[in-house]
Amino acid sequence: MTDPMSGAAPVAPPKSLRELFSGFFWIGARSFGGVMPWAYRTMVEERRWLSEADFTEIIGLCQFLPGPNIGNASVVLGKRWFGLPGAIVAFLGLMALPFVWVLALFMVYNDLSSYETLREIVIGVGAAGAGLFIGTAIKLARPLAKKPVALALIAACFLFVAVARFSLVIVLPVGIAIALFAALRDWL
């Protein structure tokens, strides 16, 4: 049965733990260059476990929570559909193959790292990866560009963490407390 408006199949949760595992396994298996797009494609477009709005809501929650976003999403969704077994199965499905992959890649790299050129390539990849963090920060900061208090908070966190090298254990709680104070006064 398809939805006459969009032509898409109706949204229905996975029917079994096996199906839940295979869905998350495929998300992990294909996620070259970032997991989120594949999570969307698998759960919203291909398997129709979630509507687009459900997906956005879950991701919003998981970005707010500490921890790996997509890992949290697997726990929250697994719980919603199958309780504790669901949370465990979804999380393991997501991590299983990428875990093996990354360790295997690292082992190969360690064996070959005496080759100077390979070391240089990997350090170049690392620098580009660091650049992706910087790009992400700029992207996220764009909507805040006209809020001076937000920009001051970003700058202060940067100075304390990257320049003065204070511990996150101190900077994060203090930063969030100040930001919360500002948010409640509508400065953010």
Add this chain to the structure above:
Amino acid sequence: MNLLELGLYFALLSLLSVGGLPSVMPEMQRFVVELKGWLTPADFMQAFAVGQAAPGPNVLITSLIGWKVAGLPGAFVALGAMCLPAAVLAWWVADLWDRFKDSPWRRAVQRAIAPVVIGMILSGGVVLATPGAPDWRLWLIAGLAAGGMLVTKLNPLWLLSAGGVLGALLL
């Protein structure tokens, strides 16, 4: 004992990793490299690079750091410690989150977290691009990748590959 210390500290970071792994990267570097000296800055960066290039959630980088510190058990302990406390919290908070959907507190918290997380992610990028002494070539590669990400919609893998090529040419 390194294993226990690593596990406990990463478990603490798990609960502080608002915004995901990128937010805690500068602190992991500080702890593992600067405070404990378990890894050299170059080791840390290489673990990060391999973790970024491999498919899967970027939290897997922690398993490579654990591996460098204490072998295969280190890989399991580091990854588990980084994921489990946050997962338990997510388990409990998911229901609360729905209940407070329209609360002004929830909106305030969401708005408050954004600038702090952005500051952490920016720090992560700069710290990772500066392993050891500042090197303009690494900053150039990082700057180009950041720019490429902002002006194109390329899959990040292309930007990482370009970084690899520039690394071979410049370094």
